[in-house]
Amino acid sequence: MKFAITVFSPPYSPSSRRALRFCEAALAGSHEIVRLFFYQDGVYNASGAIVTSQDETNLGHEWTRFIESNSLDAVVCIAAALKRGVLDETEARRYQRPGDGVVNVPWALSGLGQLHEAAQQADRFIAFGGS
Amino acid sequence: MATLHLHSFSPFTDTRLASGLRILSSGDGVLLCGDAVYALQPGCAIREQLVELTSTCEVIALAEDLESRGIDSLPATIRSIDYAQFVEACARYDRTNTWL
Numbered sequence: 758m759k760f761a762i763t764v765f766s767p768p769y770s771p772s773s774r775r776a777l778r779f780c781e782a783a784l785a786g787s788h789e790i791v792r793l794f795f796y797q798d799g800v801y802n803a804s805g806a807i808v809t810s811q812d813e814t815n816l817g818h819e820w821t822r823f824i825e826s827n828s829l830d831a832v833v834c835i836a837a838a839l840k841r842g843v844l845d846e847t848e849a850r851r852y853q854r855p856g857d858g859v860v861n862v863p864w865a866l867s868g869l870g871q872l873h874e875a876a877q878q879a880d881r882f883i884a885f886g887g888s
Numbered sequence: 889m890a891t892l893h894l895h896s897f898s899p900f901t902d903t904r905l906a907s908g909l910r911i912l913s914s915g916d917g918v919l920l921c922g923d924a925v926y927a928l929q930p931g932c933a934i935r936e937q938l939v940e941l942t943s944t945c946e947v948i949a950l951a952e953d954l955e956s957r958g959i960d961s962l963p964a965t966i967r968s969i970d971y972a973q974f975v976e977a978c979a980r981y982d983r984t985n986t987w988l
Contacts, residue, residue, distance in 0.1 A: 758979045765988060771922055772896055775950075782971035788979070881978050884986035887896040888923045 759789045761879035763872060764799035765886030768809075768816035773802055776885035777819060784827060792875035793824065793831045795864075799886070800838040803831070806859040824863045832875075835866040890915045892981035896922030899934045904987045909937065914944040917981055919974070921950040928959050928966065939963045948977060 760783050766772040780790055795802050802820050809815040824831045838860070839848060845866050849858035860866060876882040893916060899905040905927060912918070918941070920927060927934045928949060938947050942965035951968040954960070962968055969977065978984050 760978070775896075775921060778971050779974055782975045786972055786975050788975065881984060883894075883978055883984050884988060886986065886988040888898070 758881060759791045759879045761791050761794070761872075761875035761882045763794040763796055763882070763884045764802060765797045765884065767798045767801040768807060768820070769813075770798075770888070772885050772887050773799065773816055773820075774814065777816065777823060779883070779885070780823065790827075790829055791878045792871065793829055794834065794872040794875060795832065795837075796834045796869075796872065797837050797886075798841075800833050800841055800843045803833045803838070803864040804843045804859045805861055821863065829863075831864050832867045832871045833860060833864050834872070835868055838866055889982035890917070892917040892919055892977055892984045894919050894921065894984055894986040895924035895927075896920075897987070898923035899927045905934065908987050909941065912941065912945055917946040917948065917977065919948050919950070919969075919977060921953050921974075923957075925949050925953045925957055925959055928954070928962060930961060935963070939965060942966060946977075948973075950974060 762776060762780060764773055764776045783790060802817050804817060807817055843860055844854055844858040845860040846858045848866060849856060893908050895905050895908060897904045905924060927938060929935060941947060947966045948969045951970050954968055
């Protein structure tokens with residue numbers, strides 16, 4: 758079965774961790790994830806600028822590893838990302854912000870249309886957010 | 889179409905869960921995770937409401953969230969599930985609705 762997953766919560770939220778564990782279980786159960794879409798505060802999962810305490814799970818790093826090792830399509834909502842300063846190199850240059858941005862491969866900044874398309878392609882659309 | 893309703897907010901801080909239960913149709917499911925599992929604390933009214941619901945709807949709760957909140961005695965008709973069963977439940981229902 759094809760799943761589209763959207764994450765509304767930041768990497769320091771239990772629901773982002775829950776989303777990741779769900780995705781791991783989905784792939785372990787031989788399901789497919791057509792796209793991961795990170796929306797609202799969920800865009801912080803893609804930020805390479807977040808520093809996690811040594812005694813806490815670095816969930817952004819776990820997401821990155823999961824996406825890379827499974828070659829998944831991970832889209833970060835560009836409007837939500839820009840307003841939170843979660844820029845990639847292209848956007849940092851476009852808006853003349855310092856540095857090279859904080860979003861790197863395997864993440865891609867793109868529009869909300871990607872969420873709509875994923876929901877159309879998938880058999881199930883699951884949202885994770887809140888506490 | 890049978891819908892699996894996903895709840896993660898505590899029933900004691902807002903009305904999401906109460907609203908969600910009001911609109912359930914027979915054959916729908918309720919999955920409690922995060923702070924929503926506090927609804928299953930022994931002795932509270934919402935737990936009794938959920939037990940009554942199980943005559944027409946499946947009610948399930950994520951095991952790790954129950955354990956981390958010290959809720960270890962579930963009613964006989966409410967099942968605790970792991971992540972593989974979470975995925976299976978999402979696949980089994982026609983659609984899911986997350987109460988954000």
